[in-house]
Amino acid sequence: MRVVVVVESCFGNTSQVAEAIIEGLRAGGAAVEVVSADSAPPSLAADLVLVGAPTHNMGLPSSASRSQAAQKGGSAPSSGVREWIDRVDSVDGRVIAFSTTTGGLFAGSASKAIVKAFKRHEIRAERGTDFTVMGTPGPLGSGELARAREWGRTLQA
Numbered sequence: 606m607r608v609v610v611v612v613e614s615c616f617g618n619t620s621q622v623a624e625a626i627i628e629g630l631r632a633g634g635a636a637v638e639v640v641s642a643d644s645a646p647p648s649l650a651a652d653l654v655l656v657g658a659p660t661h662n663m664g665l666p667s668s669a670s671r672s673q674a675a676q677k678g679g680s681a682p683s684s685g686v687r688e689w690i691d692r693v694d695s696v697d698g699r700v701i702a703f704s705t706t707t708g709g710l711f712a713g714s715a716s717k718a719i720v721k722a723f724k725r726h727e728i729r730a731e732r733g734t735d736f737t738v739m740g741t742p743g744p745l746g747s748g749e750l751a752r753a754r755e756w757g758r759t760l761q762a
């Protein structure tokens with residue numbers, strides 16, 4: 606199985622989750638390529654395309670929210686998953702979204718926003734799993750990396 610993972614991250618937590626998912630996928634024999642959303646190509650073809658981002662303001666990061674992340678010590682990529690989806694021509698393969706969130710009732714979810722954004726481009730994406738961070742810079746909640754590895758393993762099926 607060939608997998609492409611498109612990821613955005615300001616403080617590194619979503620990237621860590623992506624790496625753990627990839628470990629799980631590779632343990633099952635998948636060939637996995639990871640690409641940063643700011644340099645992802647407009648057309649992708651794979652058996653599985655995973656798209657992950659941190660939750661900002663209950664949805665996908667924007668240039669304004671990335672600047673806010675940078676003010677809090679994170680990095681601010683010039684563009685991310687939101688802009689990549691806007692310039693996507695085609696994605697051939699099953700698409701599954703994941704995200705990191707602080708959790709709770711009003712946290713929102715970037716994975717939900719990813720599914721909606723693809724829908725606007727008439728591309729079907731499924732909502733995968735959200736992983737919990739303990740605060741804006743992280744760290745990830747206890748056990749979340751193990752859960753990400755396990756999730757990666759199940760995606761192999």
Ligand SMILES: Cc1cc2nc3c(=O)[nH]c(=O)nc-3n(C[C@H](O)[C@H](O)[C@H](O)COP(=O)(O)O)c2cc1C
Nearest residue numbers: 614615616617618619659662663705706707712741
């Ligand atoms: C500007 C900004 C807005 C945020 N808004 C939310 C939010 O609405 N809901 C939430 O769960 N987390 C929110 N967060 C926390 C992020 O989810 C957290 O920083 C992110 O998951 C960490 O992932 P990263 O290390 O990959 O950037 C926000 C963070 C920033 C910087």
